Amino acid sequence: MRIRIDLLSAMLLLGFAGACAHGGPSAATGCEDSEALCWDFEEGTLPAGWTAYRDEFSGQLLVDDTRPHQGRYALHAKQLVGGKEGEQGGPKKTIRFELPAQFGPVLWGRAYVYTTPARPVSHAGLFNARYPRPGSADRAFDTLDWYEVATYQQKYMSIWHPPEPPGFPEWVQVSDTPLVLDEWTCLEWLFDGDNGTQPEAAEPRVWLNGVELNWPEKFVFSDPPTTTPPVREKASHFTVMETGVFLYQGLSVPTDWWIDDLAVGKQRIGCDPD
Incomplete structure (x- = not known):
């Protein structure tokens, strides 16, 4: 571990990890690590600590x-569903x-994702984690x-964003791997906001099964356009994360996603064995 968790944070971690520790086959892989935060949604409702955030156009979460x-x-x-493909919103x-x-500044994540019936062309976010800018005491989501x-x-x-x-x-960063439809897949990611002695936070890394x-394909997106890459500011501590589905352009085909056995931690959590 890069840092030592103080007693209060350790208690919080243990408490939140218990949100998925229902025992038996429903317990998520990797949750044996007491410093992993894990959710298998077996309460049948939003787990403790999670709150509703975005709610735009049609559909439910x-x-x-x-x-x-x-x-x-x-x-x-x-x-x-909602909005027009190719247009914002x-x-x-x-x-x-x-x-x-x-x-801490390093966040590993893992989630199982199922998508049907079609692959969206529009940008569809599934998970993000955020941290304060260097030297800033502001913790507001939009900073x-x-x-x-x-x-x-x-x-x-995968993307690195400023506020x-x-x-x-x-x-x-756009992969050459099509979104998998109509079956459960294991997505893992590494957000390394420390990146050792390097001057900037690392690019995100993602694993599929x-x-x-x-x-x-790698590029800078901006409005107005620019070819100057952003400076990926380094992190001291991740503070908040978001999951669900968030499309930045329209979606014309009504689409369903399921997310299960979500986990985050400071070390790789892993997928179920084959």
């Missing part, structure tokens, strides 16, 4: 029993969670730098 990865329940972004249904104090795991142009994508709004100029994704 709820915990239900329609398609769990394991156990009985999963987080379900149900029938999201799309359905967004998310929840957010305040991380324990002194979490934080952030990493994101998403899909775009029907492929997996939102506007959230750009952002550093975008244990295989690290390649990023043949």
Whole structure:
């Protein structure tokens, strides 16, 4: 570990980790680590600590029993639709969670994701984690730098952003791997806001079913356009994270996502064995 958790934070971590420790086959892989935060949604409702955040256009975000990865329940972004593809503004249904104090600058994550019936062309975010800018004492959500795991142009994508709004100029990485439809997949990510002796935070890394994704397409997105990459400011501590589904352009085909066995920690958590 890069830092030692103080007693209060350790108690919080243990308490939140217990949110998924229901025992039996529903317990998420990797939750044996007492410093991992894990949620399998087996309460049948939003777990403790998570609160509703974005709610735009049509659809719902709820915990239900329609398609769990394991156990009985999963987080379900149900029938999201709205806006026009190619234009800004799309359905967004998310929840957010305040991380324990002194979490640290490195965040590993893991979630199982199921998508149907079609691959969105629009930017569809699935998970992000945020941290204060260097030297800033401001913890407001719209003042934080952030990493994101998403899909775009029907492929997996990852991004480093400055504070939102506007959230750009952002550093975008698009994979050559199409979004998997109609089956559960294990997504893992590493957000390294420390990056050792390097002058900037690391680019995000993402794995699909244990295989690290390649990023043949990398670019800066900004409005107005620029080719100057943003400075990826380094982190002291991640403070807040968000999950669900958030589309930044329209979605014309009603689409469902399920997210289950979500976990974050300071070390790699891993997927279920084959």
